Amino acid sequence: MTKKPADPANGGAPAAGPAARQVPMRDFSRSLPMSLLRAREAVMRQFRPSLREHGLTEQQWRILRALASIEAVEVTELARTAFLLGPSLSRILRDLEARNLIERKTAKADQRRSMVSISKDGVKLMASVAPTSEAIYAEITRRFGARKLAELQEMLGELERSLAGLGASEEASPEE
Amino acid sequence: MTKKPADPANGGAPAAGPAARQVPMRDFSRSLPMSLLRAREAVMRQFRPSLREHGLTEQQWRILRALASIEAVEVTELARTAFLLGPSLSRILRDLEARNLIERKTAKADQRRSMVSISKDGVKLMASVAPTSEAIYAEITRRFGARKLAELQEMLGELERSLAGLGASEEASPEE
């Protein structure tokens, strides 16, 4: 329960170490990336045990959920939806296919593309996980407050939008 | 190269698959974990290029920043501060030590503990990265709005606190 940041609560020496402290930066523990990371971890910690019991990782679950609402998708589109990078998705799909949770077949029109869909086993697995998952989500909503949750989501969306196209100033296509 | 799952521009879901949709769940793309993940990714995408130029990963940078404000810390305490799991930290410290960016020495009172501190080279490296990093943070703040940013951070903190002690067994994550 006790959370102690970078506070040298030990001896009490004011500290004046070997080469420390010379670069003045915001308090590290309050940076936006850290806040987002901690918040997300706090949330995911609620779900991981349940998923684990069903033999699913967070990412595998994301993929199944993304597939559940559509008939079939191309890998690239699925990567966007499940917010996974191509290589990760490629590996995970290989495993999920081996477990018969998804199905894959190359598109007729374009042999490069492969269409991915959830299998019956996949649907069954989802059905067994969804109740617990929803219950956890409901508890989180109850604790934090439905309204605040909506507000938070809205702000997160705004943050995303306000940063869109800021760091992509190189690498690939100038336009996009 | 620009391979990023960043665009939630999925074109909706016609939906009506073979074995799909039977388990009614919230729209996957709007789940809290996904919102947090996307927001954090949007933010980190701004920083990664700069860090990379200096040969640092996001986690290595977190560690250096955590070390910059104190004389020395135990590994466990550092793990809490930098929000890293023990094993990850162990590996990263090994590498940072090999690069002479940090120093380590076992505590006299307790041979099990090792005290970690940033080295002169580490401080120098930080000094060369900090300006860019601060500039990026300033731009993010400008785009999103300082007030909204503070609000967001506050909400994230509340979310964290409201979920504290919900997961079955705590004591297993980098936070507490």
Next chain:
DNA sequence: CGCATTCACTTAACATGTTAAGTATCTCCG
């Protein structure tokens, strides 16, 4: 003192994140 327990890490093993290459297709233009 003797020894089981606890503690503070470290190693190991497996899955994903991330970037760079590689491979097979497909498109388009000369």
Next chain:
DNA sequence: CGGAGATACTTAACATGTTAAGTGAATGCG
């Protein structure tokens, strides 16, 4: 029609996330 370039993935390589087991050093207790 043919080859350069773009596409849609897949592989590879390295770093981290995550859980479990291992190691050496302190503690507690009989």
